[in-house]
Amino acid sequence: MIHSHRKAPRPEATEPDWMAEVLACIETGKSVRKEFGDGGRLHIDRPLPFLCVFVEAGKREAGSALGVGDHVVARDIASANAVYLLAPDIATARPIINAVGRALQKRFGTFLLLEIGELADDALLTDDAPYLPPFEVKVFHTGDAQTTLAANVLVEAVQDVKAKFRTPVVQQGAAVEAPAQDFAFADTGYPSISLRFAPIYRQPGSDNVYPDLREQLVANIFDAGLQAFAAFIRDIDGLKLTTHRQLGRKAFVDAVSRADRSIDDIASSFDFLLAVTPINADAAWAEFKAGGFRTAPRFLYRPLTVDIEAEKRKLFTIAFDRFEDPVLYALYREKQQELDLQLSMLAARETPRFIELGRALYGPVEPSLVDVATRILTATADSLASATEPEMADCFVLDRRARAMIAGYQGQYPGFEATVELRGDLPSGLMVSGNRLLVSRSTLMDRRRVEPLLSHEVGVHLLTYFNGSAQGLRLFRSGLAGYEGMQEGLAVFAEYLSGGMTVERLRLIAARVVGCAMMLDSAPFERTFASLTDAYGLDPDDAFNLVLRLYRGGGLAKDAIYLRGLLQLLDHLKAGGALDPFWMGKISASHFHVMQELSARGLLQAPVVRPDFLSHPHAQTRLDLARQGISPLDMINP
Structure with missing residues (x-):
C-alpha cells in the first residue's frame, strides 16, 4: 500500500x-x-x-x-x-x-x-x-x-x-x-x-x-x-x-568540440594504410618472378612516424563523460576503440599479431561472402577470352584528369581543397590519404577505367572527407568507426553509376574476397597467388598486386570489405533506403539511422557538394535498377 x-x-x-x-x-x-x-x-x-x-x-x-x-x-x-x-x-x-x-x-x-x-x-x-x-x-x-x-x-x-x-x-x-x-x-x-x-x-x-x-x-x-x-x-x-x-x-556542448579535436589530432597523427603499404612493390615483384613464384618476396615499409604509446595515452585521457548526449557519446567511444585497435596493429606490424588484430578490426570473411565471390569468378571466367586489348592510360593521364575533376568540385564548394601527388613509393594504383589523392608512378590502366576510378577516389572518398569537414565535427571527415566497408561499397557503386564496372574490375573485387579468406586461413603468399592465377585465371601482374595488398604488414583483412560493402549497399537500396545521408561524411551502414537522427535534430547539414557521377547520362537508370534489386553480376557495364 x-x-x-x-x-x-x-x-x-x-x-x-x-x-x-x-x-x-x-x-x-x-x-x-x-x-x-x-x-x-x-x-x-x-x-x-x-x-x-x-x-x-x-x-x-x-x-x-x-x-x-x-x-x-x-x-x-x-x-x-x-x-x-x-x-x-x-x-x-x-x-x-x-x-x-x-x-x-x-x-x-x-x-x-x-x-x-x-x-x-x-x-x-x-x-x-x-x-x-x-x-x-x-x-x-x-x-x-x-x-x-x-x-x-x-x-x-x-x-x-x-x-x-x-x-x-x-x-x-x-x-x-x-x-x-x-x-x-x-x-x-x-x-x-x-x-x-x-x-x-x-x-x-x-x-x-x-x-x-x-x-x-x-x-x-x-x-x-x-x-x-x-x-x-x-x-x-x-x-x-x-x-x-x-x-x-540541435547543438553540442563545448566538451564535444574539445573531444572531437583531440580524436582528430590522434587520427591525423598517422596514416594507417601508408604505414602498412610496402615501398618496394616493383622490386618485390621482380624478386618473386625470378624465384619462379615459389617464395614470398620481402617487403620493406616506411619507418613509423607516430609514437604509438604516446598517442594511446592521449587517446584514453579524452573525456566523454560531459557530452550530455548518449548518441554522440556512443559514436566517440566507438571511434576511440577503433583508433586503439589501429595503433595496436601498427605496433604489431610484421608480427603474427598483426593479422589477428586486423581480423578484429575488419571482421572475418564469412562463408556466404566467399560464395558470392566464387560465383562471380565462375560466372565471368569465359568472358576473359573475348576481352580486347584496351587503350592504356598512365599516371600522367590520371594526374591531369584528377586535377580537372577536383577543380570542378571546387567550383561547387571552394573548401574542396584536395591535392594530387605522384608517388614512386606506392604499388600501382591510387589511394586517398586525408585530403590528398596519391597516384603511383607505375600505374598503367585501361583508359575506360579512368573516370570510374576517379569517381571512386575523388567522387566518394575525397567528397565525403570535405562534406564531413563541413559538418562542424571532424569525426565525420576522419570517419565513424567501421565506416570503411560502406565507403568502399559506395565507391564501387560509383564506378557502376559512371559506366565503368568492367568484367575485369568485378572479378578483381571478388578475387580479393577469395584471397583474403585464404590469407586468414593461414595460406602462404605463394599459394594464394597460385590459386588466383591457376584456378581463377587472374593475370600474374594483377594477382601479385592483389596478394601484396592482402599480405602487407603481416596480413591485412581489409580487402574483403569492398564486396561486402557493395552487397550491404544494394540491400539498402532495394529496401528503399536513400543515398544522401552517406554523402554527409564517412559513415558505416550501422550508422545510417544515427545520421538520420542527427540530421533531423539539426546537428548535421545537407552535403555541401554532391557527386558528379550522379549526373552521368545513365546514372539515374542504373540507380533505379539497383532499387529494384540487382546482384553484382548485373552491374557489369557493356
Whole structure:
C-alpha cells in the first residue's frame, strides 16, 4: 500500500536574479546555459514545451535516494535532454521551474514537467529469480488526459526495452498516490510526470558501477522520455515530428568540440594504410618472378612516424563523460576503440599479431561472402577470352584528369581543397590519404577505367572527407568507426553509376574476397597467388598486386570489405533506403539511422557538394535498377 501523506512544504527560495535574462532568451528563441550554485545548471538548447528536472541525491526528503556522486544515472539522463534543470535541492529548483514553465507555457500553449530520480535501493522483487531479477520503476503523473497519454507512452517505452541484463517492472499511479520523495513537484500546477528507477547500475555494497549497464540505462530511459514528450506535444501547431528523436539537441556542448579535436589530432597523427603499404612493390615483384613464384618476396615499409604509446595515452585521457548526449557519446567511444585497435596493429606490424588484430578490426570473411565471390569468378571466367586489348592510360593521364575533376568540385564548394601527388613509393594504383589523392608512378590502366576510378577516389572518398569537414565535427571527415566497408561499397557503386564496372574490375573485387579468406586461413603468399592465377585465371601482374595488398604488414583483412560493402549497399537500396545521408561524411551502414537522427535534430547539414557521377547520362537508370534489386553480376557495364 502506497502512503499518500506529504510533509509540510519547506520555505521556498526566491526567483534568482538571472531569471530575467533567461526569460528574455526564451521569448526570443535563444539558447540558455546557466550555471549556478552547488552544481546547478539550467540548459535550454532551444525553447520546447517541456523541462526535464533532476534534484541532487541526498538533498531530497530523507531516505529518498542514494548518495551524491559522479555516477548518478538520473542526472545523466536529465542532462541528455534539450531542455533540463539540475538543481542542488528542491527549494532552489521550484522557483526556476515555475518561471521557466510559465514562459514555455505562454510560448507553446502547454508545458510538461518530467522529474527523474533514483529509488533508495535496488529491492529484490522476487525470491525465485535465479540470476537477474527484474528491477523496480515507478511512474506517477498528474491526471489530465494529455499527461496520462504521455505517462502511458513513457511506461510502454520503458517496458519495451530489450534489456541485456535485467528487465523493468513498472508501477504506475496518480500524483496523489506518490510519496513526497517520489514526486517532489506534483503541486506546481503544471502537467507533470515523475520517474524513479532502481539504481541497478551500482554494484551492491559499493559505489562502483557496471559501466555497460549504466550506459544502457541512460540511453534507454532518455529515449523513453523523448517518446513521452513527443506524445504530449503531438497536437501542437508548428511542432509536427517525424520522429521523437527530433526533440533531442540541435547543438553540442563545448566538451564535444574539445573531444572531437583531440580524436582528430590522434587520427591525423598517422596514416594507417601508408604505414602498412610496402615501398618496394616493383622490386618485390621482380624478386618473386625470378624465384619462379615459389617464395614470398620481402617487403620493406616506411619507418613509423607516430609514437604509438604516446598517442594511446592521449587517446584514453579524452573525456566523454560531459557530452550530455548518449548518441554522440556512443559514436566517440566507438571511434576511440577503433583508433586503439589501429595503433595496436601498427605496433604489431610484421608480427603474427598483426593479422589477428586486423581480423578484429575488419571482421572475418564469412562463408556466404566467399560464395558470392566464387560465383562471380565462375560466372565471368569465359568472358576473359573475348576481352580486347584496351587503350592504356598512365599516371600522367590520371594526374591531369584528377586535377580537372577536383577543380570542378571546387567550383561547387571552394573548401574542396584536395591535392594530387605522384608517388614512386606506392604499388600501382591510387589511394586517398586525408585530403590528398596519391597516384603511383607505375600505374598503367585501361583508359575506360579512368573516370570510374576517379569517381571512386575523388567522387566518394575525397567528397565525403570535405562534406564531413563541413559538418562542424571532424569525426565525420576522419570517419565513424567501421565506416570503411560502406565507403568502399559506395565507391564501387560509383564506378557502376559512371559506366565503368568492367568484367575485369568485378572479378578483381571478388578475387580479393577469395584471397583474403585464404590469407586468414593461414595460406602462404605463394599459394594464394597460385590459386588466383591457376584456378581463377587472374593475370600474374594483377594477382601479385592483389596478394601484396592482402599480405602487407603481416596480413591485412581489409580487402574483403569492398564486396561486402557493395552487397550491404544494394540491400539498402532495394529496401528503399536513400543515398544522401552517406554523402554527409564517412559513415558505416550501422550508422545510417544515427545520421538520420542527427540530421533531423539539426546537428548535421545537407552535403555541401554532391557527386558528379550522379549526373552521368545513365546514372539515374542504373540507380533505379539497383532499387529494384540487382546482384553484382548485373552491374557489369557493356
